[in-house]
Amino acid sequence: MFWIPPVLLLIYSGLFGAMVGSFCNVAIYRIPRRCRSVSRPLRSFCPGCMQTIAWYDNLPVLSWLALRARCRNCKMPISIRYPLVEALVAGLWVLIAWRTAWLDPQPLPRMLCLQILASILVVVSLIDIDWKIIPDRIDLPGIVLAPVVACLVPGFVEPLQSAGTLLGVSHPAVLRLLGSLAGAATGAGSLYLVAVIGAWAFKREAMGMGDVKLMGMLGGLLGWQPVLLAIAGACFLGTFFGLALKLTRKTSLMPFGPHLCAASFWLMLFGDETWAFLLRAWDARQQDPLGFNLGALAVCLVLLLILWIMRRRPE
Ligand SMILES: [Zn+2]
Numbered sequence: 001m002f003w004i005p006p007v008l009l010l011i012y013s014g015l016f017g018a019m020v021g022s023f024c025n026v027a028i029y030r031i032p033r034r035c036r037s038v039s040r041p042l043r044s045f046c047p048g049c050m051q052t053i054a055w056y057d058n059l060p061v062l063s064w065l066a067l068r069a070r071c072r073n074c075k076m077p078i079s080i081r082y083p084l085v086e087a088l089v090a091g092l093w094v095l096i097a098w099r100t101a102w103l104d105p106q107p108l109p110r111m112l113c114l115q116i117l118a119s120i121l122v123v124v125s126l127i128d129i130d131w132k133i134i135p136d137r138i139d140l141p142g143i144v145l146a147p148v149v150a151c152l153v154p155g156f157v158e159p160l161q162s163a164g165t166l167l168g169v170s171h172p173a174v175l176r177l178l179g180s181l182a183g184a185a186t187g188a189g190s191l192y193l194v195a196v197i198g199a200w201a202f203k204r205e206a207m208g209m210g211d212v213k214l215m216g217m218l219g220g221l222l223g224w225q226p227v228l229l230a231i232a233g234a235c236f237l238g239t240f241f242g243l244a245l246k247l248t249r250k251t252s253l254m255p256f257g258p259h260l261c262a263a264s265f266w267l268m269l270f271g272d273e274t275w276a277f278l279l280r281a282w283d284a285r286q287q288d289p290l291g292f293n294l295g296a297l298a299v300c301l302v303l304l305l306i307l308w309i310m311r312r313r314p315e
Helices: 006-030 062-066 081-103 107-131 136-152 161-167 172-202 209-222 224-249 257-284 289-309
Strands: none
Touching: 006 081, 006 107, 062 081, 081 107, 081 257, 107 136, 107 209, 107 257, 136 172, 136 209, 161 172, 172 209, 172 224, 209 224, 209 257, 224 257
């Protein structure tokens, strides 16, 4: 693998991430509205006056600031969500580059896969927040692609040694494929179980099939143990945001998809540290409970702030 200076990777990620973020805005707008194509018409248009937006009015974040959040033609306000999504995706791309370029001896394939995945998860999360659906157009191809990626790119899924021994195979790629399939089955299976039990206990839909398919896709990239931790983390986030929404907006209706995305993505980037942290927290619970709780609280408050800003769907 040829070597690229990490600083160059960061700059590339920031610039390219902002452009991809701009495309994510288009996907978030067009996919649930059942537009025939995400890429046609190629040029973005103002939903107020249907005027095609010139390239200089379509630069990520900068144009929104320059236009002072209004369309140049019809002066219709442009939602703050557009520059926020662009900044968020750019930030995630830089975070991934930083994380993989410095710590991974062969960063490029894993970095690119994670950056594409992060962008997809931003799109999935915001569509789920807006419309309470996770489009099959995203998660069905994802379920098929996840084992392929996990098999070809090291660093996503731990090789499943036990199944390899059982089947008499030892090639690392095959073991990773087995680990990926086990993860997909565990992710989709456990949420499907929750859906069935929840529907039986509460006599209403407790878990959408979109969430089940989403966890089939993410489980294929996580492996069977991390995917269980991801679901636990998503439940923790869901409880926290559900309570916060109930207190601030008199509603606790928050889809589960964004929490699943956030927890899974976190584990893909910081899985090792999180396991170590949980084990240490478990051991040191008695000695220093406050330090652990304050850190978790700070992270939750930042996430809440982001969510609060993004809560309204731009028309
Ligand atoms: Zn306009």
